[in-house]
Amino acid sequence: RTTIRQELGNKAKLEYQILTNKSSVSTTAAPSNNNSGQVTDSTYTPGMVATENIKNPFIIPGIKKVKVEPRLNPNYLFENYIEGDCNRLARSAGLAIAKNPGNTSFNPLVIFGDVGLGKTHLAQAIGNEVMEKWPDKNILYVSTEKFTNQIIQSIKNNAVNDLVTYYQLMDVLIVDDIQFLANRTKTQEIFFHVFNQLHQNNKQIILTSDRPPKDLNGMEERLISRFKWGLSADLQAPDLETRMAIFEAKMSREGLDLPQDITEFICYNIKNNIRELEGVLVSLIAQSSLNRREIDLDLTKEVIKNFVKHINKEITVEFIQELVADHFDVPVEKLQGKTRKRQVVIARQLSMFLTKKLTGKSLKAIGENFGGRDHSTVIHSCKTVQDLMETDAILKDTVAELEKKIKLSLNEK
Known part of the structure; x- marks a missing residue:
């Protein structure tokens, strides 16, 4: 009785149910003390209490679903995540997950790629989409740094089990920059148990990383193995068309409309990082606002110099070779070599043609930059390109495009 009073309060009462016959439905409730008790024919079941003031011992804390603050940025949506060849696979997988989280083959989804390519945006866009379609689901976005700090604090407070239980409440768990788990043995161990529990219960796990799972050095093999269970989708540097679309979308949100030549200039020169475009x-x-200057090409060049590490003061042969080689997808060294493969020959001849037209270098100097070829080879290459441009519209457009890229580059005088 002492224990019962401690647990249920001073007003607690015991009722004894005496069954006279197993087949009998009615029971008699007898109070356990000398106070008069009310006789009832109703059957007592766990969860029923005599008064509202008495705590129900059968209601266990934690059983009722707790709604978790998702910590998502509401601006990270699929609507403003521009699709291109660079991110189509990851974006499509994200949309599929949002329709049926935890029940696709993309679990976990590992989104990897270099800095500034939109990993966090895409991961949180999935979370926001799930939240809209499935408002009752618990979604949580957390950085690996925050997760690690939580574990450190939970160890200090002897509350690791509480933290693990908290994470196991999630229907969708998004962990950003998972590579920072490297060489953190205890954190990896705890995350391993969280991962297992969520995955076994068909809860969706989304991870981001700056490298593919196989390259996560300092990570336990059992974790790497689990990261490979689902889909690893890489985000690549956006091509020019995608960069233009991204930049124009950002301009639209800012209520800004820049001339086409300025937009092209920016997108030609900021190639690898969406954050730099922003x-x-x-x-x-x-x-423009603080200095009351019109946004023209001169101001744009001044600004971009703060984002580009190496700026040359003139167009160089090396720059032209790199640009042409990149366009034709051939190694730069091949332009200086002796290979006669058609793709390489065209790229080499175009490079010589553009170098002669845009740099003012002598024929001898041009030849020296292309594997020590003599001036007659340079003349022949330039004439070949000039003749082909008169009959080959595709080649003519290619030359125009390459020339435009060079002139729009910061290497322009």
Whole structure:
């Protein structure tokens, strides 16, 4: 009785149910003390209490579903995540997950790629889409740094089990920058148990990383193995068309409309990082507003110099070779070599033609930059390109495009 009073309060009462016959439905409730008790024919079941003031011992804390704050950025949506060849697979997988989280073959989904390519945006866009379609689901976005700090604190407070239980409440768990788990043995161990529990219960796991799972050095093999269970989708540097679409979308949100030549100039020169595109736009708006300057090509060049590490003062042979080699997808060394493969020959001849037209270098100097070829070879290459342009519209367009890229580059005088 002492224990019962401690647990249920002073007003607690015991009722004894005496069954006279197994087949009998009615029971008699007899109070356990001398106080008069009310006789009832109703059957007592766990969860029923005599008064509202008495705590019900059968209601176990934690059984009722707790709604978790998702910590998602509401601006990271599929609607403003521009699709291109660079991200189509990852974006399509994300949309499929949002329709049926935890029940696709994309579990876990590992999104990997270099800095500034939109990994966090895509991961949170999935979370926001799930939240809209499945409002009752628990979704949580957490950085690996925050997760690690939580584990450190839980160890100090002897509350690791509480933390693990908290994470196991999630229907969708998004962990950003998973590579920072490397060489953190205890954190990896705890994450391993969280991962297993969620995956076994068909809960969706989304991870981002700056490298594919196989290259996660300092990570336990059992974790790497589990990261490979689902889909690993890489985000590549966006091509020119995608960069243009991204930049124009960002301009539209800022209420800005720049001339086409300025937009092209920016997107030709900021090639690998979407964040840098955003940075250029913000800097242009700030410079224009604070200094009351019109956004023209000169101001744009000034701004972009803060985002590009190496700026040459003139067009160089090396730059032309790199640009042409990249366009034709051939190694630069091949342009200086002796190979006679058609793709390489065309790229080499075009490089010589553009070098002669745009640099003012002598024929001898041009030849030396292409594997020590003599001036007559340079003349022949330039004439070949000139003649082909008169009959080959595709080649003519290619030359025009390459020339435009060179002139729009920061290497222009």
